[in-house]
Amino acid sequence: GLPGLHAYESLAVVDGPEPGAVQAFADLMFPAADNAAFCEIVHGAAARMAELEWAVRRMVREGLGVAVDEAEAQSALWHLFRMSEYGAPTADERATEVRFRSHQDTNWLSVVCQHEVEGLEMQARDGRWVLVRPSPASLVVMAGNALRAWSNDRVHAPFHRISVGGDATRYSAILFSVPGGPTIRAPDELVDEAGGHPRRFRDYDYDEFVRFCVSEEGARHEDKLKAYCGV
Numbered sequence: 362g363l364p365g366l367h368a369y370e371s372l373a374v375v376d377g378p379e380p381g382a383v384q385a386f387a388d389l390m391f392p393a394a395d396n397a398a399f400c401e402i403v404h405g406a407a408a409r410m411a412e413l414e415w416a417v418r419r420m421v422r423e424g425l426g427v428a429v430d431e432a433e434a435q436s437a438l439w440h441l442f443r444m445s446e447y448g449a450p451t452a453d454e455r456a457t458e459v460r461f462r463s464h465q466d467t468n469w470l471s472v473v474c475q476h477e478v479e480g481l482e483m484q485a486r487d488g489r490w491v492l493v494r495p496s497p498a499s500l501v502v503m504a505g506n507a508l509r510a511w512s513n514d515r516v517h518a519p520f521h522r523i524s525v526g527g528d529a530t531r532y533s534a535i536l537f538s539v540p541g542g543p544t545i546r547a548p549d550e551l552v553d554e555a556g557g558h559p560r561r562f563r564d565y566d567y568d569e570f571v572r573f574c575v576s577e578e579g580a581r582h583e584d585k586l587k588a589y590c591g592v
């Protein structure tokens with residue numbers, strides 16, 4: 362569980378798309394068990410979600426017309442694969458409650474897989490909350506604030522939250538791509554003073570921004586990226 366997150370539990374595997382990382386995680390968590398099936402399922406899901414993550418990241422770059430060195434881009438990030446459980450509300454709680462408060466992700470992209478039970482709500486640009494229904498045939502890909510900053514505010518990082526209702530436990534699996542490089546900076550191609558796209562954010566250190574987000578000062582701001590390094 363996490364402080365402030367009621368009836369929520371999660372496990373996260375660093376480098377989940379790598380078979381060796383999943384094996385090491387399983388051996389540490391369940392040393393006495395035969396972890397072959399666990400490893401195959403977790404690694405299989407993480408690797409496929411990472412393929413989608415990579416494809417979307419490449420499409421975003423191509424759509425914005427930015428050429429980057431593929432190997433360099435791939436080596437400047439790492440993946441976190443998180444499996445979460447959200448307990449259904451108990452009888453004395455309200456029928457539906459927000460379990461994971463509205464936030465923007467801090468990382469590049471998040472690929473979300475909801476298993477059967479809904480709960481993910483995304484905020485459209487006009488402020489409406491939209492329920493994203495789970496489907497066995499689709500995944501949700503969301504941009505986080507790192508991609509927003511890198512794109513000089515062209516890619517929207519949606520606010521989203523998790524609400525649970527009914528009596529079924531909700532499970533989700535998410536693959537996050539996380540910056541591993543030193544600073545986040547929009548490439549020059551995406552900055553155009555005369556064309557109405559001045560630089561919107563100062564260069565920033567990803568880990569320091571994450572620390573800001575969870576600080577008292579950071580908690581006061583809705584738009585944490587703008588508060589932290591907006592110009």
Ligand SMILES: O=C(O)CCC(=O)C(=O)O
Binds near residue numbers: 445473
């Ligand atoms: O569990 C989910 O479906 C999403 C949770 C979430 O938004 C997050 O971990 O950042």
Ligand SMILES: [Fe+2]
Binds near residue numbers: 464465466521
């Ligand atoms: Fe999130």
